[in-house]
Amino acid sequence: MTALLEFAGVHAFYGKSHVLRGVDLRVQSGEIVSLLGRNGAGRSTAVKAAMGLVEARGVIRFGGEDILGLTPFEVARKGLGYVPESRDVFPTLTVEQNLILGQKPGYKSGPGGANGSMDGWCIADMYRLFPRLAERARMQAGVLSGGEQQMLVLCRTLMGNPRLVLVDEPTEGLAPQVVEQVAQFLVALQQRGIAVLLVEQKLAIALEISQRLYVLGQGSVVFQGAPADLRANTAVRREWLEV
Structure with a gap:
C-alpha cells in the first residue's frame, strides 16, 4: 500500500547543524502515528521538513508526489496541515x-x-x-x-x-482536562479519515491513541512499531525516552 506521507533517507539542517540523519517513516491514510524522543532528537525538525520550513534533502512524498523543495503554502494546498507548537x-x-x-x-x-x-x-x-x-x-x-x-x-x-495533519507538541503546558480534549480531538480526526503525525512528549497519550510509533534519537529512527511493542521494550524507553 502506498503511504500517504513517506520519508526516505531524509536529512535536515539548520545552517551547518545536521539534525536529521537519514530518517525513514510512513504514515498511511486514516492513521495516527506518533513521533517520540527527547528534546533535540529531531522530532519537530521532521515535521518542519515535510512543510518546507527547513533545509532538507532525501525524499519526502505526500500522496505519492515528491514535495521536497516546495514552499510551505504549496505543501498546504496539497492537503498537508500543520499545527506548530x-x-x-x-x-x-x-x-x-x-x-x-x-x-x-x-x-x-x-x-x-x-x-x-x-x-x-x-x-x-x-x-x-x-x-x-x-x-x-x-x-x-x-x-x-x-x-x-x-x-x-x-x-x-x-x-x-487537510488529508493529513502534522501536530507538534499539542499538549505542552496544558491542564490535564485540556490534554484529554486534545487527545479526543485527534481521535475524532482519525474517525473522519484524516491521518495524523503527532509529535508528543507525553508517552501515555501517544500509546493510547496511536496505531504506530517512531522514536528518534540523535536524528535517526531508533525504534518503530505498535504501542504494544514499545510498552514491551524497556531498553528503548529507558535509553531514548525516559528522563
Whole structure:
C-alpha cells in the first residue's frame, strides 16, 4: 500500500547543524502515528521538513508526489496541515476570523463543510468539537487561555480540509482536562479519515491513541512499531525516552 506521507533517507539542517540523519517513516491514510524522543532528537525538525520550513534533502512524498523543495503554502494546498507548537494565532482578530483565515481559496463554509460536501469541515463543526470556541467566537484570540488557543489553532488547520495533519507538541503546558480534549480531538480526526503525525512528549497519550510509533534519537529512527511493542521494550524507553 502506498503511504500517504513517506520519508526516505531524509536529512535536515539548520545552517551547518545536521539534525536529521537519514530518517525513514510512513504514515498511511486514516492513521495516527506518533513521533517520540527527547528534546533535540529531531522530532519537530521532521515535521518542519515535510512543510518546507527547513533545509532538507532525501525524499519526502505526500500522496505519492515528491514535495521536497516546495514552499510551505504549496505543501498546504496539497492537503498537508500543520499545527506548530508555538500556537500561533492572530491575536487581534476574533476566534471566528481566525477560523475563516484557515479556509482554502474558494472554500465556503456551510452545512457539512466545503461546498455543502459531507467530506469537508465548516465553522459549525469546529464549534461542535470545541464548544468553548463557540462561546468565545467574538472575542479576540489574543485573550484566550493557552488551552483555548491550542484548540483554535487545531480547528483553524482543519478548516483547510487537510488529508493529513502534522501536530507538534499539542499538549505542552496544558491542564490535564485540556490534554484529554486534545487527545479526543485527534481521535475524532482519525474517525473522519484524516491521518495524523503527532509529535508528543507525553508517552501515555501517544500509546493510547496511536496505531504506530517512531522514536528518534540523535536524528535517526531508533525504534518503530505498535504501542504494544514499545510498552514491551524497556531498553528503548529507558535509553531514548525516559528522563
